[in-house]
Amino acid sequence: MIQVDQVAIVQGNFRLDDVTFDVPEGACYVLMGRSGSGKTTLLEAICGLRPLARGRVFVDDQDVTRMKPAERGIGYVPQDGALFPTMTVRENLGFALRIRKEQVASIAARTSELADLLGIVDLLDRGPDDLSGGEIQRVALGRALAYHPGVLCLDEPFSALDDETREEMHGLMGQVRQATGCTVLFVTHNLRDAETLGDRILKVEGGQVIALDERPPDLVRPAS
Amino acid sequence: MSEKKRVRNVGSDIPFFTAMIGLGAVYVGLVAAMLIADATVASWTDITDALAQREIRYAIWLSLISCTMTTVLSLWVAVPIGYLMSRYEFRGKALVNALLDIPIVLPPLVIGISLLILFQLPVGKFLQDGLGTRIPFMLPAVIIAQFAVACAFAVRTMVASFDRIDPRREQVALTLGCTRAQAFSSVVLPEARPGMVTAATIAWARSLGEFGPILVFAGSLRMRTEVMPTTVFLELSVGNLEGATAVSLIMVTVAVIVLVLARRFGSRRSLA
Incomplete structure (x- = not known):
């Protein structure tokens, strides 16, 4: 689970103040808001990539406020995927495990497991330059999941995808949630993403985060 | 019925390309003309005569070795400076930026004089005592003089390179x-x-052409601190235009070979 407690972020003239919300274990909350409202900034702060002016962040009941991004156990998928261009898909998927000095065989097994889950078995030896937008996001998702994080933070991962690919990715997100049980915080400005994926919608507005009403159960579709 | 839509005549692109190619050709032509002019002065025999001289062979080797060492040292320094300058904002950054440009804008002779004075000061003497060797007019002076200038160019290249890498x-x-x-x-x-390959080639090429600081700080001692530009100067100072031109052509050939190899090596993708 993710708990954000009275967080303030100040960056030049931009300010987010007194942000408090919880994402319960295994839930997928969608963070919406206009461009420049601070959705990405808030997500980056939760991942430890931006300093907090005030407040605390908890991941699975552990206070991670002062922890480095590497210690937080949060899988992060940025907007453009940000795959490592000098590595193949296989190397991208195994990166977090190589950093943790895991055995070659266990890295290979996990890579293969993720490739199966995400439908990218045929792409393993390709470079990121040879992938489509949807394929890039699948690999970015796999790379973030490789070390079994309890929490996933996704920053508008489907914004550059066509409608058909977006629908496919919605289905894939359902499968991923079912397979991993991850708690997910998903930033988007797309209503379709929010309706399909979100158990609840949070809105960033005027420097604060407002929780919209709990979504009716018939719209919660964790798996397709 | 609407009038038939008139097709807008945008004119020919030929004047654009004529102007671009014409202006570009002025410079390419100038460089080519200079090389042809050199070739009219120095015959093949002048080149082989120059290569037969022990002092000139020494100067060629010293140039190659010192430029390579300078390039390695420049990269070691340019990579961290380039990364820090590209990624971080800090107090005094504008001043550091200006300092990094000084070797680029200062006349080369001034850099040589500054190095000479630095090594006469207590701090320079302390360093030489620590190393157990005199530096001005000795071999290390050649590399320090080259490094002082070439590294600034490598730093600029690395800053631009890190700027292009998405954080x-x-x-x-x-x-x-x-x-x-x-x-x-x-x-x-x-x-x-x-970016590192580009920085290395720029540092290497800049070192190869370095003359002023080396002359002032390392001298022009035959079989000791003589590099190829020094040879050109020494040959010219005794009125041997053919010899000076022959060494210039050797320098051009060596530079072209090294730069072409470096670019080919650098353009190879690291991902198979």
Whole structure:
């Protein structure tokens, strides 16, 4: 689970103040808001990539406020995927495990497991330059999941995808949630993403985060 | 019925390309003309005569070795400076930026004089005592003089190179479990490889042409601190225009070979 407690972020003239919300274990909350409202900034702060002016962040009941991004156990998928261009898909998927000095065989097994889950078995030896937008996001998702994080933070991962690919990715997100049980915080400005994926919608507005009403159960579709 | 839509005549693109090619050709033509002019003065025999001289062979080797060492040293310094200047904002950054440009804008002779004075000061003497060797007018002076100028060019190239690398990938690496050093070495540095090759070739080429600071700080001692530009100067100072031109052509040939090889090596993608 993710708990954000009275967080303030100040960056030049931009300010987010007194942000408090919880994402319960295994839930997928969608963070919406206009461009420049601070959705990405808030997500980056939760991942430890931006300093907090005030407040605390908890991941699975552990206070991670002062922890480095590497210690937080949060899988992060940025907007453009940000795959490592000098590595193949296989190397991208195994990166977090190589950093943790895991055995070659266990890295290979996990890579293969993720490739199966995400439908990218045929792409393993390709470079990121040879992938489509949807394929890039699948690999970015796999790379973030490789070390079994309890929490996933996704920053508008489907914004550059066509409608058909977006629908496919919605289905894939359902499968991923079912397979991993991850708690997910998903930033988007797309209503379709929010309706399909979100158990609840949070809105960033005027420097604060407002929780919209709990979504009716018939719209919660964790798996397709 | 609407009137038939008139097709807008945008004119020919030929004047554009004529102007672009014409202006570009002025410079390309100038460089080519200079080389042809050199070739009219120095015959093949002048070149082989020059290569037969022990002093000139020494100067060629010293140039190649000192430029390579300067390039390695420049990269060691330019990569961290380039990374820090590209990624971080800090107090005094404008001043550091200005300092880094000084070797580029200062007349080369002034750099030589500044180095000479620096090594006469207590700090310079202390360094020489520590190393147990005199530096001005000795071999290390050649490399220091080359490094003082070439490194500034390597730094500028590396700053531009790191500016082009998306910091987002580094941030992703941090969330995946990397320390800053691991993210730098496994994600940023491989991406910076083409920039490093460019910085290295620029530093190498700048070192090869370095003359003023070397003359002032390292002298023009035959079989000791003589590099190829010094040879050209020494040959010219005794009125041997053919010899000076022959060494110039050797320099051009060596530079072209090294730069072509470096560019070919650098343009290879690291991902198979």
